[in-house]
Amino acid sequence: MKIRNYWNLRDWGAGVWERANRPQRVAIAITSIILVGLLPFAGASFLATPIASYDAVLVYPVGVFVLMALGLNIVVGKSGMLDLGYVAFFAIGAYTMALMGTHTGLNTWEIMPFGIGFAMLAGVLLGLPTLRLRGDYLAIVTLGFGEIVRLVVLNSTWSKGPNGIANIPMPPDIGPLKFKLDDQKVFFWVVVIMILLTIWMIRRLSVRRPGRAWEAIRQDEDAAELMGVPTLKYKIWSFTLGAAVGGAAGVLYGSKNLFIAPEMFTLNVSILILSCVVFGGIGNIWGVIVGATILGYLPDRIRFISDARLLVFGTVLVVVMNFRPDGLLPRKKREKAIVKKGVNA
Amino acid sequence: MNFSVLTTQFWSLCIQGIALGFIYVLISLGYTMVYGVLRLINFANSEVVMVGTFATVVAQVAILKNPATSDPLHGTRLVLTLFFALVFSALACGLLGVLVELVAYRRLRALGTNRLASLISAIAVSIVLSEAVRIYTHSAPVTSPRLLEKWSFGEVAGANFRVDTVMIIVSGGIIFFALDRFVNKSRLGKAIRAVSMSEENSKLMGINLNRVVSLTFFIGGLTTGAAAFFYTTVYETTQFNVGFNLGLAAFTAAVLGGIGNLRGAFYGGLFLGVLEQFSSAILGSQWKSVTVFLVLVLVLLIKPSGIFGEAVQQTRT
Numbered sequence: 001m002k003i004r005n006y007w008n009l010r011d012w013g014a015g016v017w018e019r020a021n022r023p024q025r026v027a028i029a030i031t032s033i034i035l036v037g038l039l040p041f042a043g044a045s046f047l048a049t050p051i052a053s054y055d056a057v058l059v060y061p062v063g064v065f066v067l068m069a070l071g072l073n074i075v076v077g078k079s080g081m082l083d084l085g086y087v088a089f090f091a092i093g094a095y096t097m098a099l100m101g102t103h104t105g106l107n108t109w110e111i112m113p114f115g116i117g118f119a120m121l122a123g124v125l126l127g128l129p130t131l132r133l134r135g136d137y138l139a140i141v142t143l144g145f146g147e148i149v150r151l152v153v154l155n156s157t158w159s160k161g162p163n164g165i166a167n168i169p170m171p172p173d174i175g176p177l178k179f180k181l182d183d184q185k186v187f188f189w190v191v192v193i194m195i196l197l198t199i200w201m202i203r204r205l206s207v208r209r210p211g212r213a214w215e216a217i218r219q220d221e222d223a224a225e226l227m228g229v230p231t232l233k234y235k236i237w238s239f240t241l242g243a244a245v246g247g248a249a250g251v252l253y254g255s256k257n258l259f260i261a262p263e264m265f266t267l268n269v270s271i272l273i274l275s276c277v278v279f280g281g282i283g284n285i286w287g288v289i290v291g292a293t294i295l296g297y298l299p300d301r302i303r304f305i306s307d308a309r310l311l312v313f314g315t316v317l318v319v320v321m322n323f324r325p326d327g328l329l330p331r332k333k334r335e336k337a338i339v340k341k342g343v344n345a
Numbered sequence: 346m347n348f349s350v351l352t353t354q355f356w357s358l359c360i361q362g363i364a365l366g367f368i369y370v371l372i373s374l375g376y377t378m379v380y381g382v383l384r385l386i387n388f389a390n391s392e393v394v395m396v397g398t399f400a401t402v403v404a405q406v407a408i409l410k411n412p413a414t415s416d417p418l419h420g421t422r423l424v425l426t427l428f429f430a431l432v433f434s435a436l437a438c439g440l441l442g443v444l445v446e447l448v449a450y451r452r453l454r455a456l457g458t459n460r461l462a463s464l465i466s467a468i469a470v471s472i473v474l475s476e477a478v479r480i481y482t483h484s485a486p487v488t489s490p491r492l493l494e495k496w497s498f499g500e501v502a503g504a505n506f507r508v509d510t511v512m513i514i515v516s517g518g519i520i521f522f523a524l525d526r527f528v529n530k531s532r533l534g535k536a537i538r539a540v541s542m543s544e545e546n547s548k549l550m551g552i553n554l555n556r557v558v559s560l561t562f563f564i565g566g567l568t569t570g571a572a573a574f575f576y577t578t579v580y581e582t583t584q585f586n587v588g589f590n591l592g593l594a595a596f597t598a599a600v601l602g603g604i605g606n607l608r609g610a611f612y613g614g615l616f617l618g619v620l621e622q623f624s625s626a627i628l629g630s631q632w633k634s635v636t637v638f639l640v641l642v643l644v645l646l647i648k649p650s651g652i653f654g655e656a657v658q659q660t661r662t
Contacts, residue, residue, distance in 0.1 A: 275468065
């Protein structure tokens, strides 16, 4: 393989982190969290989005995309299974929020566990029969699952079909922090907290048994099975955890948007989230975050060329994938799989 | 639930299903040929179909000059016009297929990187294609001139043999047969099969890999373009987003039959077309995709490599 000598931001970042001692690490972490938390106040700078409200863009698409991309990264990046129906879990979370929010007196935080639970349940139900499949077959089955979920809510009466569900309640205020439509800073901070929890979960799991099992499955499933890794069990775990993050993102999205309809949960969302993962650097949490931030933010930033923005978006994606095929911030060389020729052959 | 159609319209649904199935067969050849050679899902193929439908309209308008007033054509002139539109659409799609390969796949293939990067780059190319057409047509549907008056040859057992249905079945069959002969008998076809078996070994045998890959994309584009022509002739309207559903159905058909396998795509496409017709007649057309996907999941669970299997090296493209 050709040695490519582009500047490696990922290794530089990892180097800084590894050289730092504990207080320095805490300082770095706290500073970056505060900087991210202050992002909604930077709306007047060059970051401003021309048409959509800036702090709304930070919540959706940017924040929700980062959250979902992290969830999908558990499935695609960590354990190497191609999931093209990730939007299904997002939809399940959002519809749980919409139905329970309008029919029961529960608030967003009380519905959150239900949304996550239903998404995980769907993950197990889908995973048990299908995770024996590999590669592209898994991709098409998950793609079909995503479409089935969308078509079922589109054609059922309980979900009000194509009209969607309106009047979903907002989250209740937390002390002095109020959730408002025209000022979505609090939503943004909630998303950031959810992202931090997800990062924490992924990092903890990565260094423990499930992380090692996923890594083994990703590199060579047959070898992992032979070494005694219960591959099906850990694949389902990976799928279910990814589903849980998707479900949580869905609940938050429903509660933020106040209205959901089936057309918001098309295959395009799954593909976009997958693009975030691959564009940023598959398998590397920080790469995925950067990728999702850019792909979520870019179309809104370039809205001044309104009609052609998706065209520009597609072109950028082609160029970047051709010149940085491992993504903007690829995972460490050491972690790269020994690419097995014709894995699905 | 309306099971009475099973007795009243059985043969009629069958013949319509087979005609629709042939459109799927021809599109799924675009997926299956590429998959056989590169082991990659050619996601951009759905947008190649879409461009093909527009190419058909362009060709028809170019011939008819004044499509709004002219009457449907007859006789030799009709056959020649249809044939020209078919060839034009097929060639346009074939060349577009080659272009897609150059832009989306070639560099990544040379680097030998992960398959996901190629997947995303193909998806990005399809975004570019559909967006370009959307902007050019202002998202409005485009109607094709009515070349072919839809007269019927007559009814057999309640099945209506309309001229377009017959045309699709006959020419679809011819195209598939020709392709099957080409891949299995000709020298170039042998090269394609060799590359699909082993890239390294075929390179050692002196096969020009890039040329074979381009050829595969070209042939896949040709059949896809033919399908786009049939689609436009039957439905007489197209839009920037027609590719998505057609591509999804055709890809499902390819997987159903065993992706990478020419004959698998044939039977998979026909089966899917008939299944879609029956499920929309019985359950209502909004549930047809759900039925299709459920059948797909069941097939994959029982036989994970599709009905006809993908590992049959002899019949593989």
